[in-house]
Amino acid sequence: MSHFTTIQTQVRDIAALRDACQELGLQVVEKADARGYAGNVLPGDYVVRLQGPYDIALNRQPDGTFGLTTDWWAGYVAKEVGPDYGKLLQLYGVHKAMREARKKGLTVRRQAISDGRIKLTIGGV
Numbered sequence: 001m002s003h004f005t006t007i008q009t010q011v012r013d014i015a016a017l018r019d020a021c022q023e024l025g026l027q028v029v030e031k032a033d034a035r036g037y038a039g040n041v042l043p044g045d046y047v048v049r050l051q052g053p054y055d056i057a058l059n060r061q062p063d064g065t066f067g068l069t070t071d072w073w074a075g076y077v078a079k080e081v082g083p084d085y086g087k088l089l090q091l092y093g094v095h096k097a098m099r100e101a102r103k104k105g106l107t108v109r110r111q112a113i114s115d116g117r118i119k120l121t122i123g124g125v
Contacts, residue, residue, distance in 0.1 A: 003036055003037040003040065003071040003072070003073050004034075004036055004040070004042050004057075004069050004070065004071050005069065005070065005071075005072060006059075006067045006068065006069040007067060007068055007069075007084070007085070009065060009066065009067065009068055009085075009089065010065055011058065011065060011066040011068065011089075011092060012064065012065055012066070013092075013096050013099070014028070014046060014058075014066075015099070016092055016095040016096040016099055017046075017048075017058075017092050017095075019091075019095040019099075020088060020091035020092040020094070020095050021048055021088070023091055023095075024080065024081065024087070024088065024091065025051070026048055026049060026050060026051075026080070026081075027048070027049045028046055028047070028048055028049075029046065029047050029049060030045070030046055031043075031044075031045065031046075032044060032046075032047040032049075033047065033055075033057075034047045034054070034055035034056060034057035034069065034070065035053060035054050035055045035071075036054055036055075036070075036071035037054070037071045037073050040071070042057045042069055043057070043059075044056075044057030044058055044059055044069070045057075045058055045059050045060055045066070046058040046066070048081075048088075050076070050077060050080050050081070051080060052076035052077070052079065052080060053076055054070060054071045054073075054076050054077050055070070056068055056069065056070045056077065056081070056085075056088075057069045057070070068085055090118065091118075094110065094118050094120065097120055097122070098110070098120065101120075101122045106122050106123060106124060107122070107123045107124075108120060108121070108122050109121040109122075109123075
C-alpha cells in the first residue's frame with residue numbers, strides 16, 4: 001500500500017528550487033526514485049533527497065508545473081521542509097523572486113523576520 005500523496009504547486013523553475021534546497025542543506029537529483037514507507041519508491045523527474053528516510057518526487061504536470069509527491073508518514077518530511085512543504089515553498093518563492101528581479105537589473109535585499117517570514121526589498125538600479 002502506497003503512502004505517497006501529491007499536491008500540485010506552481011513550481012516551474014528548477015534552478016530556484018535547487019537554490020531553496022541548497023539553503024535547507026538538501027540536494028536535488030534528476031531522474032531518480034523517491035524513497036517512501038516500507039521500501040516503496042516513486043520515480044521522479046527530479047527528487048529532493050532528504051536526510052530522513054523519505055524523499056520528495058517532482059513530476060511535470062500537464063500544465064507544465066511540477067507536482068510534489070512524498071510520504072508524510074511519521075512527520076519525517078515535515079521536519080525537514082515544513083508542514084505541507086511550507087518552508088521549502090517559502091524559500092522557493094524567495095529565490096524565484098530574487099532571480100527574476102536580478103534578471104531585470106534590480107537590486108534585492110533579503111531580511112529574515114523573527115516570526116519566520118522573509119522580507120524582500122526590491123529596488124531599481
